[in-house]
Amino acid sequence: MNVVKGRFIGVGVGPGDPELLTVKAWRLIQSADVLSFLTNDRGDSQARSIAIDAIDAAIGVQKEIPIYMPMQNERSLANQAYDKGAERIAKKLEKGLDVVFLCEGDPLFYGSFSYLLERLEDRFECQVVPGITSVNAAAATLLQPLTMLKESFAVINGRHSDEQILAALEQHDSLVIMKAGQARIRILDLLQKAGRASDAQYLEYIGRDNQQIVSDVAELERASGPYFSLFVISPHDQRQRRLHK
Amino acid sequence: MNVVKGRFIGVGVGPGDPELLTVKAWRLIQSADVLSFLTNDRGDSQARSIAIDAIDAAIGVQKEIPIYMPMQNERSLANQAYDKGAERIAKKLEKGLDVVFLCEGDPLFYGSFSYLLERLEDRFECQVVPGITSVNAAAATLLQPLTMLKESFAVINGRHSDEQILAALEQHDSLVIMKAGQARIRILDLLQKAGRASDAQYLEYIGRDNQQIVSDVAELERASGPYFSLFVISPHDQRQRRLHK
Numbered sequence: 001m002n003v004v005k006g007r008f009i010g011v012g013v014g015p016g017d018p019e020l021l022t023v024k025a026w027r028l029i030q031s032a033d034v035l036s037f038l039t040n041d042r043g044d045s046q047a048r049s050i051a052i053d054a055i056d057a058a059i060g061v062q063k064e065i066p067i068y069m070p071m072q073n074e075r076s077l078a079n080q081a082y083d084k085g086a087e088r089i090a091k092k093l094e095k096g097l098d099v100v101f102l103c104e105g106d107p108l109f110y111g112s113f114s115y116l117l118e119r120l121e122d123r124f125e126c127q128v129v130p131g132i133t134s135v136n137a138a139a140a141t142l143l144q145p146l147t148m149l150k151e152s153f154a155v156i157n158g159r160h161s162d163e164q165i166l167a168a169l170e171q172h173d174s175l176v177i178m179k180a181g182q183a184r185i186r187i188l189d190l191l192q193k194a195g196r197a198s199d200a201q202y203l204e205y206i207g208r209d210n211q212q213i214v215s216d217v218a219e220l221e222r223a224s225g226p227y228f229s230l231f232v233i234s235p236h237d238q239r240q241r242r243l244h245k
Numbered sequence: 246m247n248v249v250k251g252r253f254i255g256v257g258v259g260p261g262d263p264e265l266l267t268v269k270a271w272r273l274i275q276s277a278d279v280l281s282f283l284t285n286d287r288g289d290s291q292a293r294s295i296a297i298d299a300i301d302a303a304i305g306v307q308k309e310i311p312i313y314m315p316m317q318n319e320r321s322l323a324n325q326a327y328d329k330g331a332e333r334i335a336k337k338l339e340k341g342l343d344v345v346f347l348c349e350g351d352p353l354f355y356g357s358f359s360y361l362l363e364r365l366e367d368r369f370e371c372q373v374v375p376g377i378t379s380v381n382a383a384a385a386t387l388l389q390p391l392t393m394l395k396e397s398f399a400v401i402n403g404r405h406s407d408e409q410i411l412a413a414l415e416q417h418d419s420l421v422i423m424k425a426g427q428a429r430i431r432i433l434d435l436l437q438k439a440g441r442a443s444d445a446q447y448l449e450y451i452g453r454d455n456q457q458i459v460s461d462v463a464e465l466e467r468a469s470g471p472y473f474s475l476f477v478i479s480p481h482d483q484r485q486r487r488l489h490k
Contacts, residue, residue, distance in 0.1 A: 019269035019272070022264065023263075106391075133381065139353040143372075153401075160397060168416075
């Protein structure tokens with residue numbers, strides 16, 4: 001007898017506030033046969049914590065596939081973890097069970113889901129439920145438009161080269177620099193060099209209890225910061241001039 | 246007697262699928278004293294339609310402030326509409342009523358809310374509930390990651406100059422070109438010129454009944470398209486090579 005294979009569904013749970021789950025995310029989490037998510041070395045999963053109310057409201061018994069992800073820069077370790085995780089998920093899908101993979105933010109925007117998707121999409125039906133990104137959550141927290149009128153907008157990250165970051169700071173009106181933790185000192189220097197330090201604001205752990213906002217980046221300690229930190233750069237002065245002319 | 250002023254709250258209702266409202270958006274819409282939204286010349290509001298289930302579930306009687314927005318390129322007409330709309334909203338806020346302004350997508354990402362915010366933020370407490378953008382919805386529909394590893398990502402729009410669009414196509418791995426309708430022919434030519442036509446896909450009316458996806462943009466008619474259309478450009482080949490090496 002042929003079993004109809006299950007679906008692999010990436011679900012974005014948003015940036016941290018449990019109320020920023022979508023209605024669709026809530027429904028799919030509640031009705032999933034199997035939940036999967038990344039964990040750290042203590043077995044903690046941020047994505048699972050954000051979705052805990054929906055998980056507690058689950059209709060049936062849910063199996064869980066936690067995937068331990070080592071937090072090193074070594075890419076081969078991450079690839080091994082994704083290979084193993086994908087095969088554990090594949091076994092459930094083969095049995096006809098739907099697997100919901102929980103992702104912080106949006107599954108396809110710097111999301112771990114993308115690496116599982118590329119390992120499973122040729123064999124199984126895959127779906128994605130988009131989530132609120134930390135980019136949109138940061139703008140909401142700061143009450144700062146990301147784009148107005150003809151402004152352009154880019155997202156870069158702390159792993160990019162000095163040249164790439166400088167070029168983006170010069171060419172785009174608004175920017176978000178993600179994964180700013182390790183690169184914080186370098187980013188502060190580049191903001192200064194591009195003459196955009198006064199356009200920049202810094203946020204970490206958006207929407208969580210330990211959220212921090214630094215509106216004047218000159219006050220920011222010249223040291224590394226946490227992984228979940230970002231800079232928002234927007235053209236305040238230009239907008240003020242337009243409004244009051 | 247001093248009345249405590251109401252709050253002006255921009256709420257993103259997402260790209261079209263009513264299930265992509267967040268739990269928080271649903272709660273605030275349901276409990277709002279006053280709802281406001283843009284309408285076209287027939288009085289229709291896309292944002293209100295998307296949120297209709299939450300509106301129908303409202304706890305009390307809700308007043309509505311529809312703001313008619315002329316669909317011309319003439320910026321002064323739009324500014325007049327925002328001026329008038331902001332004053333109507335201000336009157337409710339002065340009376341201590343909370344006003345929820347409904348926005349398609351995210352309120353601060355090419356959103357009309359930004360223009361009301363700049364007219365009201367000095368006088369009233371303002372808040373934003375972020376929403377799912379059409380950028381994230383497009384990626385979900387195409388099952389196409391926006392960013393992986395060290396890839397950079399930009400959002401530009403059809404109003405940008407040829408030079409700006411070409412520069413972005415050359416510098417960023419992944420891009421979304423918003424508001425592509427009027428500029429469609431020009432964008433097709435620029436994709437060709439930058440050698441990125443094979444990386445591009447086209448979408449219109451994402452998540453609505455009349456959604457269209459064109460995966461090979463060479464098949465796209467050389468004509469203007471609707472306002473709600475966009476191109477997603479992502480480095481397929483580069484990702485395939487990485488995966489299979």
